[in-house]
Amino acid sequence: xxxxxxxxxGIEAVFAGPTAFSILGxxxxxxxxxxxxxFLLGIVVGSTPGLAGPMAMAISLPILIxxxxxxxxxxxxxxGFLIGIMKGATVGGAVPAILFNTPGTPDAxxxxxxxxxMARKGEAARALRVAHVSSASGxxxxxxxxxxxxxxxxxxxxAYLDLxxxxxxxxxxxxxxxxxxxxxxxxxxxxxxxxLLAASVxxxxxxxxxxxxxxxxxxxxxxxVTAVLxxxxxxxxxxxxxxxxxxxGRDAATTNExxxxxxxxxxxTLRRIFxxxxxxxxxxxxxxxxxxxxxxxxxxLGYTSGKLLHARRKADDEPAFGDGIPEGIAATEAANSxxxxxxxxxxxxxxxxxxxxxxxxxxxxxxxxxxxPGPSVFRFTTDSINPELVIAFGLFTxxxxxxxxxxxxxxxxxxxxxxxxxxxKHRLLPxxxxxxxxxxxIQETKMAALWFAVGFGLLGYVMRRLAISPLxxxxxxxxxxxxxxxARQAFSATGGDPxxxxxxxxxxxxxxxxxxxxxxxxxxxxxxx
Amino acid sequence: MRKLVLTALALGGMVAxxxxxxxxxxxxxxxxxxxxxxxxxxxxxxxxxxxxxxxEAEKGWKIIPENVTGKGGINALKALKDQxxxxxxxxxxxxxSLGYNLxxxxxxxxxxxxxxxxxxxxxxxxxxxxKTEKGWKTFSDVIEAAKGGQAIRFxxxxxxxxxxxxxxxxxxxxEFNTVMLRGGKGVMNGLNAGDIDVGWGAGIQNAxxxxxxxxxxxxxxxxxxxxxxxxxxxxxxxxxxxADGYFVFVAPAGLxxxxxxxxxxxxxxxxxxxxxxxxxxxxxxxxxxxxxxGDELDAIVSAAADASAELMNAAE
Numbered sequence: 001x002x003x004x005x006x007x008x009x010g011i012e013a014v015f016a017g018p019t020a021f022s023i024l025g026x027x028x029x030x031x032x033x034x035x036x037x038x039f040l041l042g043i044v045v046g047s048t049p050g051l052a053g054p055m056a057m058a059i060s061l062p063i064l065i066x067x068x069x070x071x072x073x074x075x076x077x078x079x080g081f082l083i084g085i086m087k088g089a090t091v092g093g094a095v096p097a098i099l100f101n102t103p104g105t106p107d108a109x110x111x112x113x114x115x116x117x118m119a120r121k122g123e124a125a126r127a128l129r130v131a132h133v134s135s136a137s138g139x140x141x142x143x144x145x146x147x148x149x150x151x152x153x154x155x156x157x158x159a160y161l162d163l164x165x166x167x168x169x170x171x172x173x174x175x176x177x178x179x180x181x182x183x184x185x186x187x188x189x190x191x192x193x194x195x196l197l198a199a200s201v202x203x204x205x206x207x208x209x210x211x212x213x214x215x216x217x218x219x220x221x222x223x224x225v226t227a228v229l230x231x232x233x234x235x236x237x238x239x240x241x242x243x244x245x246x247x248x249g250r251d252a253a254t255t256n257e258x259x260x261x262x263x264x265x266x267x268x269t270l271r272r273i274f275x276x277x278x279x280x281x282x283x284x285x286x287x288x289x290x291x292x293x294x295x296x297x298x299x300x301l302g303y304t305s306g307k308l309l310h311a312r313r314k315a316d317d318e319p320a321f322g323d324g325i326p327e328g329i330a331a332t333e334a335a336n337s338x339x340x341x342x343x344x345x346x347x348x349x350x351x352x353x354x355x356x357x358x359x360x361x362x363x364x365x366x367x368x369x370x371x372x373p374g375p376s377v378f379r380f381t382t383d384s385i386n387p388e389l390v391i392a393f394g395l396f397t398x399x400x401x402x403x404x405x406x407x408x409x410x411x412x413x414x415x416x417x418x419x420x421x422x423x424x425k426h427r428l429l430p431x432x433x434x435x436x437x438x439x440x441x442i443q444e445t446k447m448a449a450l451w452f453a454v455g456f457g458l459l460g461y462v463m464r465r466l467a468i469s470p471l472x473x474x475x476x477x478x479x480x481x482x483x484x485x486x487a488r489q490a491f492s493a494t495g496g497d498p499x500x501x502x503x504x505x506x507x508x509x510x511x512x513x514x515x516x517x518x519x520x521x522x523x524x525x526x527x528x529x
Numbered sequence: 530m531r532k533l534v535l536t537a538l539a540l541g542g543m544v545a546x547x548x549x550x551x552x553x554x555x556x557x558x559x560x561x562x563x564x565x566x567x568x569x570x571x572x573x574x575x576x577x578x579x580x581x582x583x584x585e586a587e588k589g590w591k592i593i594p595e596n597v598t599g600k601g602g603i604n605a606l607k608a609l610k611d612q613x614x615x616x617x618x619x620x621x622x623x624x625x626s627l628g629y630n631l632x633x634x635x636x637x638x639x640x641x642x643x644x645x646x647x648x649x650x651x652x653x654x655x656x657x658x659x660k661t662e663k664g665w666k667t668f669s670d671v672i673e674a675a676k677g678g679q680a681i682r683f684x685x686x687x688x689x690x691x692x693x694x695x696x697x698x699x700x701x702x703x704e705f706n707t708v709m710l711r712g713g714k715g716v717m718n719g720l721n722a723g724d725i726d727v728g729w730g731a732g733i734q735n736a737x738x739x740x741x742x743x744x745x746x747x748x749x750x751x752x753x754x755x756x757x758x759x760x761x762x763x764x765x766x767x768x769x770x771x772a773d774g775y776f777v778f779v780a781p782a783g784l785x786x787x788x789x790x791x792x793x794x795x796x797x798x799x800x801x802x803x804x805x806x807x808x809x810x811x812x813x814x815x816x817x818x819x820x821x822x823g824d825e826l827d828a829i830v831s832a833a834a835d836a837s838a839e840l841m842n843a844a845e
Contacts, residue, residue, distance in 0.1 A: 070569045070578065070596075158722045163708075205709060207600055207634035207688075216607060220599045369570015376718040384736050445595070485711065493682045493708045493724065 003380065010393020013076060014401065031076040035398050038081035039405050040413060042088020046095070047417035049102045050240065050425050051432075053089030054356035057082050058233050059435045061360060062225065062443035065367055072370035075391050080398045082364060086357045087139060087402045090295075090337045091410055094131035095417045098329070099124060107295035107339075110303040110332040117324025125415065129265045130326040131333045132411040134277050138334035140403045141281040142288060142341030146348075147396045149289070154349035154378035163490035164500045168510035170483045173352045175514040177292030178472040179521045186522065187468045194459075195473040198222055199480025205488065217448040225443050226452040227477050228363055231470045232356060233436045234453060235460015237429055242461075244425055273330035276306045280335035288342030291354035292471070295339040302335025303328065341399065347373050348392060352479065359474055367443065555791035557616045560591035564620035566605035569596050571712060572733070572814045573776060576650065576800075577621045579807035583799045601687055602626025603634045606779075610643050614781040616788035619647065624774045628833030629689040632841065645784040646830050648793040648822040649775035650800040651815035653731040655749035656760060657697075660720055661741060668697075668747040668761060671727055675703040683707045684716040684728025689837065692844040693749065693763070693772055694729070699844075700767035729772070732815050755816055770840045774833075775819060777826070793822040 013031075020033040038060075045056040064081055068074035093105030098115030111131065118127040161169065178188035202209045202221030212218035280302035287298040306328065307321040314320065321328045344361070346352045351374030353359045365371045370387070377388045440453050460470050494500040502508055563581055567573035574596065581592040597605040602622035612618030627641050659665050665674070675681045675698070683698075683705035685691045691707050698705045708725055710716050713733035719725040720743070729749060735756055737743035745757035749772035754760055763771040778796050780789070801818045802808040811818050821829060 070574070070594075072570060163724050202599070205688075207603060207630065208636045209600065209604075219607060220597060220604045367569065369568055369574065371570075372714075376722065379721055384740065485709075489708045489710065489724070493706050495680055495706045 006380065006386075006389050006393050009385065009390045010395075011397045013390055013394040014080075014397040017076060018073065031080045031394070031398060032401060034077040034080040035084045035402050036405055038084020039088040039402055039410070040084075041081075042085035042090075043092040043410065043413050043417060044088075044420060045085065046089035046092020046104050047414070047420040048092075048423055048428070049096050049104050050428055052105050053086050054360060055233055055236070055432065056085050056089065057357060057360040058229050059432070059439050060085070061364055061367070062439040065364075066442050068368075070368055072368070072387065072391075074368050075365070075371050076394050076398065078364050078368060079361065079391075079395055082357075082360055083395070083398055084402055084405075086340055087399075087406060088410075090139060090340055091132060091135045091406060091414055092417060093336075094135065094329070094333055095128065095414055096420070098127045098131060099418050107299045107336040108332075109296070110299045110336075111329055113303070113322050113332075114324050114326075114328025117322070118326070118329070121324055123324070126265065126269075127324075127326070127329055128415050129411060130269065130273060130329045132414055133265065133270070134273060134280075134330040134333040135337040136403065136406045136410065137277050138281040138284055138336075138338035139340060139406065140400075142285045142338035143396070143399045143403060144341075145285045145289070146341040146344050146399075150345050150348040150392075151378045153345065154375040157349060157375040158379070161506070162504070163486060163493050164503050165507045165510065167483070167486045167490045168501055168507040168514075169350070170352070170479060170486060172510045172514045172517070173291055173346070173350065174472075174476055174479060174483070176290070176517050177354070177475050179518045180290075180292045181294070181469045181471045184522070185518055187466075188472045189518070191463065191468050191470065191472040192476040195476025196480045196483075198227060198456075198473075199477045200484075203481055203484070217446070222452050222456075223444050223449055224363060224366060224478065225440055226449050227456050228359060228474055229436055229440055230453040230456025231460035231463070231473055232359075233432070234457025235464055235470060237433050237436070238457055238461040239464045240425065240429055244429070269326055273326050276309070276327050276331040277334040279305060279309065280331045280333075281338040284335040284338030285342040288339035288354070289345045291343075291346040291352050292475070294355050295336040298339045299332050299336040303332045306331025348377060348395075349375060351375070351482065353475055356471060356474070359478065362478060554588075555616070555787050556588075557590055557788075559617045560593055561616070562612065562618045563592050563594045564605045564608050564618070565594055565596045566598060566602040566620060566622040566626060567596065568598050568712065571714065572810075573621070573623075576776065576807060576811055576814070579805075579810055580650070580796060580799045583805050583807050584795055587799075588795060600634065601630040603630055603637050603639070606631070606639055606644065607637065609779065609781055610639060612781055614645075614783040614785075616780065616784065616792055619778055619780050619792065621650075621776060621778050624649070624777050624830060624833050625687060625689055627777070627779070627830050629837035629840070630687075632834060632837045633688055641830060641834055643782050644779045645782055645789055646822075646826045647778040647780055647789065648797040648800075649777045649819055649826065650797070651811050651817070652775045652819040653750075653772065654735060654754055654756070654816050655729060655731050655772040655774070656734060656738075656745035656754050656757060657727055657747040657749065658716070658720065658730040658734045658738070658743050659727045659746055661744050663726065665727075665744065665746060667759070668766060671746060672701045672703060675701075675705070681705050681727065682725040684710045684719045684725035686710055686712050686716060686729060686731075689840070690729045690749075690772060692840055693768070693770060695844050696768045696770060696840075697747075697763075697766060731772075731774075735816065770836065770843070775821065775829075776815075777830075797822055 017029040017031050019027040020030040045051045064078045068077055093108035094111050096102045096104040097108040097111040098119050101112050101116040103109045115127050174192055178192035179185040181188055201211045202218050204210050209219045283302050284298040287293050310321055310327055319325050343354045343358050346354050347358045353362050365373055371391050377392050379386050440449055463470050490500045565574055565577045578594055581594055584590055585592055597608045605620050605622055609620040665671055683694045685694050685707050694705055694707045710719050713731050716728035720728055734743050738745055745754055745760045748754045748760045748762045751771045751773050797820045799805050799807050800811055801820050803812050
């Protein structure tokens with residue numbers, strides 16, 4: 001079967017899948033409805049300071065699974081909703097950054113630098129339009145890069161890497177993520193090591209489960225949803241509650257200065273921001289393709305490079321970056337938005353999640369079953385249809401649909417979100433806490449799962465207090481089982497050679513890179529993000 | 530006298546009512562918890578969920594499926610053991626879980642007498658599979674390659690199949706590098722990626738074999754494979770053990786006979802009926818239903834346990 005056949009099957013799976021409702025005789029599939037709903041929710045979540053895309057993805061996932069069940073038919077609607085949230089939150093993060101000088105998502109911090117001054121000048125609407133156009137462009141560009149690159153990378157991995165090299169590649173990915181994310185490489189490595197330790201509980205090939213201390217509820221290991229939601233979401237909630245405790249009594253000064261002047265984007269503005277959008281999209285996509293480096297770094301680099309470019313070009317009397325100019329918003333928003341698509345390159349081609357959003361896509365695939373992100377997805381079978389590949393192309397189709405929704409109505413919706421910033425945290429946090437615990441119980445239906453989750457939540461809180469990033473923990477937890485399995489397979493496939501990791505030049509090269517990444521970043525004294 | 534007649538009539542009526550209720554359809558006293566020993570989304574999981582879905586619609590029972598994976602079905606059996614034995618708790622595993630895996634998991638605290646087998650649904654079309662492009666036509670070609678000095682990687686998906694692969698090599702004086710993979714899907718991916726040379730397939734290979742992309746080099750069963758009748762059986766290859774096995778529904782020990790019969794009937798009739806979604810799927814994925822229940826099933830389960838102990842000793 002040709003690539004074009006799969007492409008068509010993927011599009012068909014999204015558009016001609018089970019019908020949700022029909023308008024004027026045209027039936028709209030559930031998958032499309034879910035992309036749309038997820039996107040709108042994403043914008044709401046992104047515009048609310050204190051909420052972020054991953055949080056909404058985490059809470060909605062178990063609820064989605066309980067609605068759609070565990071059949072492969074559930075994959076596209078669930079992925080659609082999650083992708084919608086991911087993209088919506090990226091756009092939405094700019095709203096409070098521009099209007100109230102509070103970034104809705106961490107990566108929108110740079111947007112405040114030029115966005116808020118523009119709002120104070122009475123150009124809030126124009127600033128939001130610039131943010132929207134740049135964000136949507138960056139996002140679309142990044143998705144195209146994903147669709148082109150992921151299949152080739154996957155095929156390369158399958159064709160050239162044997163089991164020992166696959167083991168080495170996993171070690172490199174984990175070391176890279178650990179060294180790059182978080183306060184310092186050492187802290188990242190601690191985080192990853194703890195993740196591997198947690199992943200070891202109850203697993204392994206022996207019939208007697210290890211590290212369970214005799215507790216039967218640990219015999220199948222910690223359920224993945226308790227670790228992920230506990231460390232990522234509950235940990236964050238506990239930390240936020242503590243911050244609220246310290247800040248109580250202090251009045252948060254809310255600025256409310258936006259003056260809604262009609263602010264259409266003229267041709268001149270578009271021409272001015274165009275080079276910055278292109279530059280930042282390239283930067284964001286390149287950064288996004290490396291697992292672990294997030295959109296915050298992309299935004300910083302995009303903004304800085306835009307600033308340098310602008311400083312060279314402008315006349316002396318023209319306003320610079322930071323004075324409230326559209327170029328500043330464009331450089332930031334294009335960069336942080338172009339990370340999301342490229343971040344799925346390692347997910348789909350290697351099965352390695354690069355950021356929190358990707359973690360939830362892997363979690364969804366793992367819970368539902370029938371789709372195992374990794375190189376085997378892109379097997380272009382000739383005789384029969386490879387259903388995973390159809391899902392992959394369905395995923396690409398839905399990303400493009402989400403972009404289309406973004407281009408058409410995303411801007412309008414985004415500009416109506418100003419009110420979300422006024423939701424007080426003391427109302428928001430209990431709701432998140434309740435939703436998260438409910439979501440975990442829905443999926444695991446055991447009280448033990450809630451205790452595990454609270455335990456992981458405390459761990460996440462302690463890690464945050466010690467400035468240890470929880471992301472390497474989660475990624476190591478997810479990859480731990482794969483690493484052990486692949487290593488065991490490589491060991492037995494080489495006839496029990498204990499030095500299998502050094503059995504080929506490729507494998508040795510990958511290990512040298514692992515050591516180099518950690519050594520170089522440690523020498524710099526701090527991580528990139 | 531009249532009073533006596535009335536009493537007799539009333540008594541008779543009560544007896545009749547009792548008899549008729551005994552013949553009335555058995556129904557579970559509450560929702561049935563169905564423990565599935567397989568990963569969500571695979572063929573085994575789909576089969577179980579479809580059977581449950583059909584029974585919910587047909588009988589009005591409420592069935593709550595839950596996946597408890599790992600340790601070759603031991604985790605699922607552990608979860609089942611202490612559930613009520615009134616028909617509200619059942620599990621689907623493979624006969625290998627009740628046989629080889631229970632024997633091997635010495636510290637599990639479980640034994641086969643802790644369970645009541647209900648019915649099988651389908652058997653395995655277990656074969657030794659290779660990609661056609663390897664050029665091997667039958668199992669002796671693999672032996673020849675191994676004797677010629679080539680290291681042969683043999684993909685397996687359970688400790689029992691690991692032992693059987695070892696025995697296959699031992700019978701011909703060669704040693705394979707057996708690689709443990711996750712389920713039949715893992716073996717197929719391993720073959721396609723070139724990570725392994727041959728591997729066990731329990732029926733997942735059928736489509737690829739029929740299209741000529743893969744080939745069954747040997748049957749892992751006591752019988753010939755239905756789609757590859759030329760492939761030699763384990764016995765013909767000089768190994769007295771085999772991978773005969775079935776998907777099997779079980780309940781905790783002490784299940785009343787009435788409940789056992791009703792549950793076995795209900796489950797097996799859905800699996801056997803190709804017109805149902807479940808039956809159709811079983812036909813497509815496992816080559817059709819194979820139903821064994823009652824005493825015959827008990828005999829198979831206990832024979833499997835004996836053979837497993839022997840296989841373990843032989844492969845030591």
